[in-house]
Every structure is written in C-alpha cells, then in structure tokens.
Amino acid sequence: MFKTASRPLPNLKDWRFSVDEWGIGWAEFDREGENQNSLGRRPLEELGEIVAVVEKGARDKSIRGLVIISAKERGFIVGADIREFADLKTESEVIEKLRAVTALFDHIERLPAPVVCAINGFCLGGGLELALACHYRIATRDSGTKLGFPEVKLGIFPGFNGTARSIRLAGAPAAMQAMLTGKMLSASAARGMGLVDQLVDSRGALPWAARKAVLRNRKSKPAGFAKKLLSMWPARDLLAKRMRSEVAKKAREDHYPAPYRLIDLFERYGANDEAMKAAETRAFAPLMVSDQSRNLRRVFWLSELLKGQAPKKLAWRPSRVHVIGAGTMGADIAGWCVARGMEVTLQDVSPEQITKGIAAQGKLFARKFKTKAQRDAAKARLIADPNGEGIARADVVIEAIVENLAIKQKVLSEIEAKMKPGAVLATNTSSLLIEDIAAGLPDPGRLIGLHFFNPVALMPLVEVVRGSQTREEDVKRGAAFVTAIDKFPLITKSVPGFLVNRVLTPYMFGAMVRLEHGEDKERIDEAARAFGMPMGPIELADTVGLDVCAHVAHILKFSSEGSKLDRLVAEGKLGKKSGEGFYVWEGGKPQKTGRVFDKAEMEKLGRDLVEPLIAEAQRAVDEQVVENADLVDAGVIFGTGFAPFRGGPLHYKAAQSPAVPAQAAAAE
Structure with missing residues (x-):
C-alpha cells in the first residue's frame, strides 16, 4: 500500500494497523479465518483499540488521519456477525451490546483527525453504518460494489445509529426507502443519494484517493435544506403516512413489524438526530428478540445451507x-x-x-x-x-x-x-x-x-x-x-x-376440496395470506395454470375427476394465462370483491389450510427425499414462499408443539 513508518498494534487478529510516512493511520480489516469481513465482538473491540491510538496520535500531532479499508479482495464488510445474535436473549442484553457499538461509532465520528472509509465490494448493514460514522466515503465503480441496509429482511432495522446518519446525509425519502426495502445500491446510486462522496475506477485506486482525502481534510456534506425540510413537521407526518401505505401493500404489520417500527421512529424523532439515535436503540431491542426476527435469521441461515449443497472446490466452471x-x-x-x-x-x-x-x-x-x-x-x-x-x-x-x-x-x-x-x-x-x-x-x-x-x-x-x-x-x-x-x-x-410439488399439492388440493364443499374461494385465499403465504392456494392454482395442476394431480394420484378443476380445464379456462380460471383475470390480477373477514376466523382457517403441507413435509423427511428437516424447510420456503417469518413448516410445527417451548424452537 504505502511505506509503513510504524505498527503500533502488532497483536491484532482481525485488523492490521499501521502508520505510514505521511502520518496516516491505515486500519485494514481482514477477519481471521473468514472469507468475508463481518462485525463481531473481537473485530469491534480491536477497532476500538485502533481508534484510541488514532485519537492519541491526532492530539499529539503524530497521526494526521485514519483510513478504514478492507484487506479482503472482494468485499468491505457484509454487516454485523449474525451468528452472535443468537447469544442475545433479552432486550437489556441487546441494549447493552448496541450501546457499546454506538459509542464506538460516535467516537469515530468525533475524532479530531479526518476519517476516510474506502469501500470495495459489499458494504452492508453494520458495515454501511460504520462507513456513515466516518467523515468521508470513497467507493469503487465496480459492479460488485454494493451498499445497503438489508436488516429489514432479518426482522430488524439498522441499530448502530444508521437510521439518523443515513437521513442526515441522504435526506428522509431516499434513506427511508433504502432501509424499508433492504435493496442493495450500486456505488453510483449511493453517491447520488449522498451516502458516498467520491468514486474511483478500481480497487487499486482506493488507497491513493483515500490518502489525498485525508491530507486535504475532506468531509461529507449533509443533505441540503430542501431535503431537511422533509424531516420537519408537517412534511414528516405526511411522508410517514405515505410510507406506511406503501409498506402495507407488501407486508402485514403482525407478520413483519420492523418496517412499521422504523416508520414510527422516523415519524416521532426524524428531525432530531440525537433523539433518534437514543430512540433507535430502544425500538431495536424488542425486534431483535422477537420470534419474527429469530425465524427470519433462521431463513438467512437456511439460504446459506442451500448454497452449501454445491461443492466449494470444483475445477469445473460452466460458461x-x-x-x-x-x-x-x-x-x-x-x-x-x-x-x-x-x-x-x-x-x-x-x-x-x-x-x-x-x-x-x-x-x-x-x-x-x-x-x-x-x-x-x-x-x-x-x-x-x-x-x-x-x-x-x-x-x-x-x-x-x-x-x-x-x-x-x-x-x-x-x-x-x-x-x-x-x-x-x-x-x-x-x-x-x-x-x-x-x-x-x-x-x-x-x-x-x-x-x-x-x-x-x-x-x-x-x-x-x-x-x-x-x-x-x-x-x-x-x-x-x-x-x-x-x-x-x-x-x-x-x-x-x-420435494416442492410434493408438499404443495396436498395443500392446494385440500383447499380445492373445501371449494367443492361450498366454501368461498376469497375466504380460503385470505386465510392463507393471514397465515403468511404470499398468495392463497386458489389464486396460486390459477397462477400456475389449471392444466398444470391437473397434470401434477394425476402424477401424484390426487383424484380430481368430475371436480370444478377438471371442468374448467375441459372448458379451456386455465387460469391467469387464459384470462379465466377459478377467478376472472384482468390486467394480470384476479378480480375479487374485497370482502373483509373475521380476523380470528382467518387465523384458525389459515392454520388448518397448511396442515396437509406440514404433514407432507414431515413424510418427505421420513422418506429422505432431501437430506434433513432443515433442507425441507429451506426448500419449502424458497420454492413455495411459505411464510418466512415462521421459519419453515417443520420449524413452525415444532414451535407449536406443547413438548417444545416456542422460544427454544425459534432459536438459531
């Protein structure tokens, strides 16, 4: 990188810290034994040691600034180490953990010397929150450089004061959109928002650009006055209402509370950075220990389990x-x-x-x-x-x-x-x-x-x-x-x-039997959505194609002879693709009456509807269709959209069993 003048902390495990000939401190993150950098207990403790040395050096003029950069070739920081989340059992434990991290990030923000963050590859979650605590951010234009706040997908929101800092830099509409959707941003998009200050063409250009930024004492500029106005009342109140409306189209509050609590936080404290930081910690803690977050973290773990189905070392590369x-x-x-x-x-x-x-x-x-x-x-x-x-x-x-x-x-x-x-x-x-x-x-x-x-x-x-x-x-x-x-x-x-069609078919045909017995299709579909399914089984059949459903029923020996399904197929009414099936479809959407059903009734019927799916999932384990129960849960979630916040059909079944406390069953 640059000629090293000294290494004040030679015993670090996850960081390399040196001071070069220009008096610039270089904190290179290279988490020991890991392919990617994540912020766990030891990396944060070691970063705290580095920050203390930099502060002392800044005050005695021996250190002119600090650059935080990754030594990993393809990534900056993928976020907090979610493996350590399982250790946090109570809200008070979460708050204690958060306060230690937010104090460290505040310390970085208050350093009297410039702190520059150099980003290449993934800069996500807690990694982006660390970057926002720095004074200036430089990123590569590489297509592999992505920034974002994916926390909402884990049933939480940014908890290292990233809420307040992102709003201060990008303005409320853009920052809240990023946090509410969890979408990753390109480096160019992040710069357009104000989360990144400068772009360079390659990873190799990062150190030189960071050195120049330190020597010129560059600092980020907060969002302009027009953007700040949107964090003020009454604009903030109107913006919060609009955001709730948009979120409600995609997620129910009782299933996914995190985006709603984030909007509450912004609505109440969005105009006051320090108040929002303090309130963020209090609002974050109950989400972290909730069943929804535990189960969504389990879904993340299941996705990693599926990736592990492919061999890690294989010379063959398809192109x-x-x-x-x-x-x-x-x-x-x-x-x-x-x-x-x-x-x-x-x-x-x-x-x-x-x-x-x-x-x-x-x-x-x-x-x-x-x-x-x-x-x-x-x-x-x-x-x-x-x-x-x-x-x-x-x-x-x-x-x-x-x-x-x-x-x-x-x-x-x-x-x-x-x-x-x-x-x-x-x-x-x-x-x-x-x-x-x-x-x-x-x-x-x-x-x-x-x-x-x-x-x-x-x-x-x-x-x-x-x-x-x-x-x-x-x-x-x-x-x-x-x-x-x-x-x-x-x-x-x-x-x-x-696996997937095997467990899905009894669920769908169980719903069709109810239909044959006179139950209302909209009532059935709404009950499934109340349980957490992305769409109801009758609408799903129309979406898949009724001819396909009939064919799969024949293969799996589900008799549909003389049923409404068979009659519709015979009439050429195949669902969404033909414009009519169980529903009439217009503009790619099923036409419904919009009736409202009793909530308690929907919850009970929803549980009843998924029972055949859960029973078949258990049989798939017993017959070793896949290797184990976790892979069954993974396949059903990612292949059918089974309510992710419930952690998978077999995990859900275990959580409902009197023999297994729900809290234990929901643990990672």
Whole structure:
C-alpha cells in the first residue's frame, strides 16, 4: 500500500494497523479465518483499540488521519456477525451490546483527525453504518460494489445509529426507502443519494484517493435544506403516512413489524438526530428478540445451507448453456442464464417460437442492465439455434420441452451423443421420474433433473434431482451450475413431485376440496395470506395454470375427476394465462370483491389450510427425499414462499408443539 513508518498494534487478529510516512493511520480489516469481513465482538473491540491510538496520535500531532479499508479482495464488510445474535436473549442484553457499538461509532465520528472509509465490494448493514460514522466515503465503480441496509429482511432495522446518519446525509425519502426495502445500491446510486462522496475506477485506486482525502481534510456534506425540510413537521407526518401505505401493500404489520417500527421512529424523532439515535436503540431491542426476527435469521441461515449443497472446490466452471424448448419456461431459463453472464443457445422446432422467446427476455434485460451497451451485450449472448449447433460446445444442456415422457426420451437420446465429455445433461421436468426419462439413454447415469420454478426470474430455488442411477459427480456439477446462476440448489431424490410439488399439492388440493364443499374461494385465499403465504392456494392454482395442476394431480394420484378443476380445464379456462380460471383475470390480477373477514376466523382457517403441507413435509423427511428437516424447510420456503417469518413448516410445527417451548424452537 504505502511505506509503513510504524505498527503500533502488532497483536491484532482481525485488523492490521499501521502508520505510514505521511502520518496516516491505515486500519485494514481482514477477519481471521473468514472469507468475508463481518462485525463481531473481537473485530469491534480491536477497532476500538485502533481508534484510541488514532485519537492519541491526532492530539499529539503524530497521526494526521485514519483510513478504514478492507484487506479482503472482494468485499468491505457484509454487516454485523449474525451468528452472535443468537447469544442475545433479552432486550437489556441487546441494549447493552448496541450501546457499546454506538459509542464506538460516535467516537469515530468525533475524532479530531479526518476519517476516510474506502469501500470495495459489499458494504452492508453494520458495515454501511460504520462507513456513515466516518467523515468521508470513497467507493469503487465496480459492479460488485454494493451498499445497503438489508436488516429489514432479518426482522430488524439498522441499530448502530444508521437510521439518523443515513437521513442526515441522504435526506428522509431516499434513506427511508433504502432501509424499508433492504435493496442493495450500486456505488453510483449511493453517491447520488449522498451516502458516498467520491468514486474511483478500481480497487487499486482506493488507497491513493483515500490518502489525498485525508491530507486535504475532506468531509461529507449533509443533505441540503430542501431535503431537511422533509424531516420537519408537517412534511414528516405526511411522508410517514405515505410510507406506511406503501409498506402495507407488501407486508402485514403482525407478520413483519420492523418496517412499521422504523416508520414510527422516523415519524416521532426524524428531525432530531440525537433523539433518534437514543430512540433507535430502544425500538431495536424488542425486534431483535422477537420470534419474527429469530425465524427470519433462521431463513438467512437456511439460504446459506442451500448454497452449501454445491461443492466449494470444483475445477469445473460452466460458461455456455444450451436450452432445448423456447416456450415460456425454456426461454426464461435461457434469459436468466444470460443475465448471469452465460452464453446461451436456444433451440426449438419452431424458429418463430425461438424469436418470440428471445424477444420476451427484453424486460428481464431492461431490469438487470442499466446501459444500452450492457443490454446489447446480453442480447448478443442469447443465440437462436434451431439446429442445435451449440450442443457440442455447451457445458450444460437443459431440456425444457413438453411434459411428455416419450418425447423427452426421444429428444434426450438424440442430443446425448452430441455433447462433450463432462457436460451436464439435465431435464426441467416438474413431475416425471428421472429414472423413467433416462431409461432410453446410452448412459442413464448422466441425466439429472434441474427443476426451475415459474417465474424463473423471481423464484430463487432450483431442485437438483438425483435419479437412482445418476452419478454423484453430475449431481455436484448440477448444483455448482445452479449457484453459478445465483440460484439456491436443493438436491432431492427422484420421487413423484420431488420435494416442492410434493408438499404443495396436498395443500392446494385440500383447499380445492373445501371449494367443492361450498366454501368461498376469497375466504380460503385470505386465510392463507393471514397465515403468511404470499398468495392463497386458489389464486396460486390459477397462477400456475389449471392444466398444470391437473397434470401434477394425476402424477401424484390426487383424484380430481368430475371436480370444478377438471371442468374448467375441459372448458379451456386455465387460469391467469387464459384470462379465466377459478377467478376472472384482468390486467394480470384476479378480480375479487374485497370482502373483509373475521380476523380470528382467518387465523384458525389459515392454520388448518397448511396442515396437509406440514404433514407432507414431515413424510418427505421420513422418506429422505432431501437430506434433513432443515433442507425441507429451506426448500419449502424458497420454492413455495411459505411464510418466512415462521421459519419453515417443520420449524413452525415444532414451535407449536406443547413438548417444545416456542422460544427454544425459534432459536438459531
């Protein structure tokens, strides 16, 4: 970095601290034994030692300033160490922990020498709160540099005084939006908001820019007067009401209280930094020890568990994909792979269908890529290939044609001979057994299932299905491919419905039986949402497609003969895609009466509706469809949207059992 004059703290474990020839202190964060930096107890204690040395040096003129930078190549700080959250059992323990950290950050903010934060890679949660306590922030323009407050996804909000500091720097509308949504921001967007002061082109440029900022004593400027006005009454009151209205469209207060408590905090204290800081700690503590936060932290842990399904050390790296079938699912799989940097060839018997499938990816590319050059590059990577010429070059070949056993067998047997050694051969079947599809292949051990969910761009899970003859190395490559396209892999046994459809089907058909017995569809759907499901089972059936539901019912031996489902399918009323199913659909939305139902009744009915799903989830564990109960919970949450704040169906079941105290069952 720069020539080192001294190392005042040689025994640090997680930081390296040195003072260079210009008298600038360099605090390099490199958490011992970890791939990423996170703020745990020891790193914070060591940072406190560094700050004390800098303060002493600033006062005796031996230190001119401090730069806080990461020694990790691809990240600054991913946030607080949530593994340590489980140790905090009471509100008083949370408050004690928070006050120690906020005192340290206040100490940094009050240092008499300039403190510059140099950011490359992820700067999230507590990491961003530390950055905001510094006097000046420089970040790289690299696409991998992302800033944000994801705490709301864990059932909390920023607790290291990031609420007040972000509002002071960015203004209330932008700062509150960032905290309420938990979305990550590019470095350019963060600079536009005022959370970052300067951008540089590369990681290598950060130290020089930081040195110059210290020597020139650069300081951030708070939000301008116009933005400050929005934190004043009555604008603050109106803004808070609007934010509550927007949050209510996406989350119920009894399910996800954190965004509502954040709005309360802003509404009451938004014009007073110091009062907001003090109130932030008091409001944060009950959220941290709540069941919702414990369960949402469990969901985060489950997502890491799914990532672990892919081997960490595998020399094979996929870059080219060939997709056969340019219908909605095949084209969307191809588009997603392109959006994640792959080159994709798309094959179909109909050239017109290929053209249509490629055109449909324009919306995805518009969302994912900000510049025309990036969008054009993505379009160039999605190649029409009616003759299947890309098969020989592909690292992964995915068949995504009609759900017909004989046709799948024929297509796969024709393409296997054209594939290069070591390439993955996969079928996107949603219900057929891998063994049956592979029966006609020269090498049946090569075939795996890669079951994507619709819509591909929104659903994070992909089931990696292992047939009885499938080789383990092909399963590992399949899981590695799924992580390479930023999805969560779940390795499942080849059984009817695999995991997700298996547990979802009795839930949906249990609701349809109620419908057959005269219960109101809106009442059923509202009860499911009251439980925490993203949509009700009847609306879900319409969204999936009633023809698909009927087909899965047949595979899983759920009799629907003579039912309303069968009658609607026979009439061509297939749900959302045809404009009518159980509901009439207009503008992509089901038309409902908007009736209001009794809350207690909805809560009871909601619990009753999910009982078949929970029972089937337990059977999936007993029959080892996946490796363990935690993976069942993970698959059902990320594959169906099962109420995340409940921690998964089996976790929820355990929490309701008299034999298991709910508090213990909710622990990480």
